[in-house]
Amino acid sequence: MATPLKADRVLAVFRSAGLTVREVRSWKIHNRNHMGPWGPAHGVMIHHTGPYSTESGMVGLCYNGRSDLPGPLCHSVIGKTGTVHMVGWGRANHAGRGDGDVLAAVIAERALPTDNEADTDGNTHFYGAELINAGDGRDPWPEKQLDAAARWAAALCRAHGWTERSVIGHLEWQPGKPDPRGFSMNDFRARVARHLKSPQTKPAAPKPPTPTYAPPVFPAGLAPGKERPSAKALQKALRAAGFLTITDRDLADNYGPRTQAAVVKFHNRYPQFRTQGVAKDPAIGPTGWKYLFTLAYGKK
Structure with missing residues (x-):
């Protein structure tokens, strides 16, 4: 049926x-x-x-x-x-x-x-x-x-x-x-x-966007890849990149629902960085960190 x-x-x-x-x-x-x-x-x-x-x-x-x-x-x-x-x-x-x-x-x-x-x-x-x-x-x-x-x-x-x-x-x-x-x-x-x-013919998937920014200059202590940045660091980067509206007073040392929702927005726009189960950063992944921080702090 x-x-x-x-x-x-x-x-x-x-x-x-x-x-x-x-x-x-x-x-x-x-x-x-x-x-x-x-x-x-x-x-x-x-x-x-x-x-x-x-x-x-x-x-x-x-x-x-x-x-x-x-x-x-x-x-x-x-x-x-x-x-x-x-x-x-x-x-x-x-x-x-x-x-x-x-x-x-x-x-x-x-x-x-x-x-x-x-x-x-x-x-x-x-x-x-x-x-x-x-x-x-x-x-x-x-x-x-x-x-x-x-x-x-x-x-x-x-x-x-x-x-x-x-x-x-x-x-x-x-x-x-x-x-x-x-x-x-x-x-x-x-x-x-x-x-x-037979495999069904499908339109070619669009290529993922690539960064057009110059090498980023990160604030002190926020360079990704060496250690897992804090929740506040993630919130600041999401805010700077336009994925999160939050005041300094509301920054928190936890990955609450607002932060998670902002990460989802980032992943929806850049699905190539949707990484699961990464040891250093299960929320966004090291390559996702790098691109997010480039969006937030890089110079055009």
Whole structure:
């Protein structure tokens, strides 16, 4: 059982997976939640669109729906070049009623039984993607599109801690449905599994700031590195560096909550100095002392 991801969260999840994402109109609040529950989420469902004229036309159709079936008709539309169009978030008219035994197998992440009943609401429990394809067995499936679809599915599985067994095709859910046609869902799940096993591409972490000050001139008895400075020395340095507001009268020979909170502010700004368990200085670490004192007493 899983709570469906929020719209902003899923957008970050997809982009972290290396997907090109296009946001369509008010997709974040475009849903059918007034018609029934959305969640708990149990899996991911893959569809093909069927006959189409243009990609933009199919995206519009999946956003708006038809006269007999209001939109959104899925959560994402994935085009031939791999672009992921976000057309809705929440309950969407994509899965319809399917086999409860299949849902139980998805939840347990085991082999799927044959879908021979339509007794369970799938719109409540499945994320859905429509892959643009005529579905006639002749329309080709570009590698960019299949890879994007597998990345899309893997990103959702990774976010929920699911395996590729949580990914199914519409034809495995609802009796009589043919989609997706033109590739095997077992092959598709194998693609998803490869993405789940591969390290996820993440943006490079920003480099930590480096001191731009000249060598500091420390007040007498406050040079770090030789011995552990007193609590008052730490408080004075934190004050001089702008992390602590305190008067001389309030300086104290103890590491009280105000001092600890100021050290936390220092660490939040300069996380590369967040050191634990250092014998000389468990509060801030010797390299953290040196940089703090440079900030406090160094000369630009």
